[in-house]
Amino acid sequence: MKLAYLTEVAAIMAAHSQLFIEQTDEISSEAVGDYYVLSRNRFNRWMRDLNDLEHGLPISDPLHLVGHIVGRPATRAITEQILINEMISRIWTVLLLARDVNNGIDRIRPVARNIHLGHLAVRHKALGVVLADDRMSPGDLLAIDQLRKSCERWTDLLCCSIMGQYNLWEFAFDKDRGREFLRDRVDQAGLSHRSRSWVLILAGLRHSFQDTDGLSAPVHDDDRRLVRLMLNSFPEHAPEMTFWMGSRVREARQC
Structure with missing residues (x-):
């Protein structure tokens, strides 16, 4: 699974958010535990x-840069991973908290907030390293800034109806x-998988995050397992969700 495809997973989860939020049964303790452990790792x-x-040291485990473009600073590759993953992580956090609110419980919020704060810390660290690394060219800096802005705008667009309905604006x-x-x-209201807006949004997302250049790199095993956990937390065999899943997203659910 390529890094760019995570944005499509994020969009599909946001578009079908009510399928997840309105489930009355609780997420299993095993799933919550796996979510925490994988995120911590x-x-x-x-x-x-x-x-x-x-x-100024090389990354200790070269496997973290599988698919990395030769000659490109490792700082750029790692930061691209962090920014793209933050998009799906933030949407997932909003979905988890909305589900708690919808069901009148406070079960997942502490874990979800803890992981969210951790991602904010690693994002801040990454952007600081980007600015301090003299191996980053002006082109690298511009690419990271553009990716950051795109991820932020798309996340706010995909989440706006959920944040509005459940008063979760602090995550915008x-x-x-x-x-x-x-x-x-x-x-x-929430995105409808049958609406023209959803078709345009999905097309725009695929255009903004094409699987070329740095976003063509494969995702890390932890990221892949987190995606599988998220997708498998939605109702199984939901036809409205399956309809929009391309082969690359279906593979992520099964891998």
Whole structure:
């Protein structure tokens, strides 16, 4: 599974958010535990890599750069991983908290918030290393800045209806922008998989995050397992969700 495909997974989860949020049964303790452990392992991996890069050292485990473009700074590759994964991680956090609110419980919030704060810390660290690394060319810096802005805007667009319905605006990158996205929506409801808006959004997302250049790199095993956990938390064999899943996303659910 390529890094770019994670954005499509994020969009599909957001478009079918009510299928997840309105489930009355609780997420299993095993799934919550796996979510925490995999996220913690990923956090530790990224922090080790960023600490190495911050001190001018090569990344200790070269497997973390499988698919890395030869000659490109490792800092750029790691930061691309972090920014793309933050998009799906933030949407998943919003879905988890919305489900707690919908069911009138406070079960997953502590874990979800803890993982969210960890991702904020690693994002801050990565952007700091990007600015300090003299191996980053002006072109590399521009590419990272453009990717960051794209991820932030798309996340706010995909999540705006959920954040509005469940008052989760604190998870927007830009609250004012998120509210503006929601106001611009005709029905101000969640994305419908049958709507023209959803078709255009999915097409726009695929155009913005093409599986070329750095985004063609394969995802790490932890990321792949997290995606599988997320997708498998939705109702099995939901026809409205299956309809939009391309082969690359279906593989992620089964791998």
